[in-house]
Amino acid sequence: VLGMLHELLDLRACLFTSVKLDAPDVYDRKLEIIQNNLYGVDIEQFAINIARLRLWLSLAVDFNGDVAHLPPLPNLDFKIERGDSVCGPDPTGGLQLGLHQASVLSDFLDMKAAYLKAHHEEKKRLWKGVQKLRETLKDAASDGDQSGFFWAVEFAEAFADGGFDIVVANPPYVRQELIKEHKSALQ
Numbered sequence: 001v002l003g004m005l006h007e008l009l010d011l012r013a014c015l016f017t018s019v020k021l022d023a024p025d026v027y028d029r030k031l032e033i034i035q036n037n038l039y040g041v042d043i044e045q046f047a048i049n050i051a052r053l054r055l056w057l058s059l060a061v062d063f064n065g066d067v068a069h070l071p072p073l074p075n076l077d078f079k080i081e082r083g084d085s086v087c088g089p090d091p092t093g094g095l096q097l098g099l100h101q102a103s104v105l106s107d108f109l110d111m112k113a114a115y116l117k118a119h120h121e122e123k124k125r126l127w128k129g130v131q132k133l134r135e136t137l138k139d140a141a142s143d144g145d146q147s148g149f150f151w152a153v154e155f156a157e158a159f160a161d162g163g164f165d166i167v168v169a170n171p172p173y174v175r176q177e178l179i180k181e182h183k184s185a186l187q
């Protein structure tokens with residue numbers, strides 16, 4: 001995730017150099033990329049924690065003001081998530097929801113956006129709300145099987161905007177003989 005942050009930062013520098021439309025400092029550019037463009041999934045909680053920490057540290061080192069006035073770092077709970085990204089439902093169709101769930105989806109997206117910047121009691125309240133709406137959307141969009149990472153729900157904001165432009169994935173690093181019972185699902 002950190003590597004992709006730096007790739008996107010370099011691409012922005014190339015794209016906006018001649019037009020001078022980009023944010024004036026690296027901190028603001030990184031913050032915008034983290035909030036709007038980066039997502040991550042891993043099955044290991046330790047890897048999730050490290051990815052979040054590295055993003056926060058990368059952001060904090062580029063803050064140009066007094067460290068005592070460093071703005072609160074974004075909440076990355078719904079940006080870098082834990083889950084089995086290989087065995088989840090196929091996300092290519094996005095979310096197929098009825099009219100009622102469309103308003104639930106809208107509330108879900110609004111709460112997730114607010115959660116990124118929330119703190120203290122508001123953060124706790126929004127976290128609970130996002131969790132509740134997430135389960136409602138999973139129930140509405142699934143065929144009963146909710147195993148694996150549900151891409152279209154977890155990152156609904158990306159799918160509402162057409163999906164991901166770039167996906168970088170690591171395959172499971174195991175010998176296929178050791179996962180015979182899962183082979184059909186993985187294919």
